[in-house]
Amino acid sequence: MPISGDEEQGLKFPILIGDVGGTNARFAIVFDANSEPSEPSIVQTASFATIDDAIRSAVLEKKQFKPRSAVIAIAGPVDGDEIPLTNCPWIVRPKAMLAGLGLSDIVILNDFEAQALAVVALDKEHMEKIGGGAPEPNAGRVVLGPGTGLGVAGLIHACGRWIPVPGEGGHMDIGPRTARDYQVFPHIEPIEGRVSGEQILCGRGLVNAYRAIAKADEVTAKMSSPAEITAAALSRSDPVATEALDLFVTCLGRTAGDLALVFKSQGGVFLTGGIAQKIVPALKTGNFRAAFEDKAPHKELLKSVPVYVITHPLPALAGLAAYARTPALFGVETEGRRWRV
Known part of the structure; x- marks a missing residue:
């Protein structure tokens, strides 16, 4: 028992x-x-x-x-x-x-408690930095990872121990902000009437974004797998796939920034999972950090927060x-x- x-x-x-x-x-x-x-x-x-x-x-x-x-x-x-x-x-x-x-x-x-524990267990050699300043040693941290779904956990330091904070943050609402978002979001497949993080920020979510952009532009969606869309986007060989990954990266930045505010995670935000590892070039183009930091009135705070992609194969x-x-x-x-x- x-x-x-x-x-x-x-x-x-x-x-x-x-x-x-x-x-x-x-x-x-x-x-x-x-x-x-x-x-x-x-x-x-x-x-x-x-x-x-x-x-x-x-x-x-x-x-x-x-x-x-x-x-x-x-x-x-x-x-x-x-x-x-x-x-x-x-x-x-x-x-x-x-x-x-x-x-x-x-x-x-x-599972994301385990990912949070990994943040403490892994060395810097297993992390690639995506902007921001130096981490504060015992400040709060956030881990999130798009995969089959979107996993989220926090990590706080108290009483001499690291304490993981599990949750279901991947199911938070996510909505449009830009004029282009308002053209695309009506075509994103909802779940029980709403668009959550998992409807965009996971493998099937990338496919949802790709199909939504195709519908908004009234073109044929030719691809059906996350790997296919990612490869076409990174090579910039397909404009719909490229925009889908750009939207994915932007929404990931917005969500990561929101979570960084929740935990005041000046110890860092950590992206984990195979998708994050595969799209490092896209994360470094600027859209991610711009969306991550666009959190007035706390833009300066977010500018200082480092983001890392965990590169360990089994964190x-x-x-x-x-x-x-x-x-x-x-x-x-x-x-x-x-x-x-």
């Missing part, structure tokens, strides 16, 4: 760590407090009926050492004994996992490994999110 925070003790090694998104699930094992994670196993969520099946196939049937505990980050809010993922049909059932996978202890976190696993090794360094709330035999 879930346990309360005052019952918390360190997890027993070896510890299974997992980062489960809408499309892919990534697993590794941390053997002790001084070791790096094992070589990760990456599987597609669509290939398995349940997370339990994926863990058996990717870890238990392949690794010589069997984990005793697990820290798993999932794409969705963690609440109750049956936890659905936002963009994946899996339902995480920790009690069943304890019995079926031979584990004695499971902690379930939000969430790095964050989870840091937490698994030394949980006392992080203020991770486990009440109602930890299950033991």
Whole structure:
């Protein structure tokens, strides 16, 4: 059953760590407090009926050492004994996992909590700066990442520990500002009558933007995948794709700036995920910083805030490994999110 925070003790090694998104699930094992994670196993969520099946196939049937505990980050809010993922049909059932996978202890976190932990765990060599000044060492930070959806988390420093603040910021409303926006936004596919961040700032969101621009200009939408649109935009070989990526980058800048104001994140804003890594050239063209800083009356504050693209291939696993090794360094709330035999 879930346990309360005052019952918390360190997890027993070896510890299974997992980062489960809408499309892919990534697993590794941390053997002790001084070791790096094992070589990760990456599987597609669509290939398995349940997370339990994926863990058996990717870890238990392949690794010589069997984990005793697990820290798993999932794409969705963690609440109750049956936890659905936002963009994946899996339902995480920790009690069943304890019995079926031979584990004695499971902690379930939000996937962007793990991304927030990674901000502290990773070195500067795994980050590419997109403007702004120097970060303030213990100031608030924000992590956001367009992927299958749009993930968001905050990170604050208090009482000598870094405390991740999970949320569902990717579902905030996003709206038009410029005259061109007002031509395009009526054609963006809404969800239950509104346009949220996830309707633009993720893979399918880029496709939505591309189709909306094509409709606004009464031209044929020739492309159907985010990769195809991104490649055409970066090569500037297709004007609709180019404008779609420009809109994506601008809206990402606006949203990142809004979140920077919420957390007063003078420690930095961190963009994570494969999409951010692929569009670094577009992020550096100026549209992103201009939109990020256009926050009167706090434009000067936003000018000083650094933005980084996390370039590590598996940052969430790095964050989870840091937490698994030394949980006392992080203020991770486990009440109602930890299950033991």
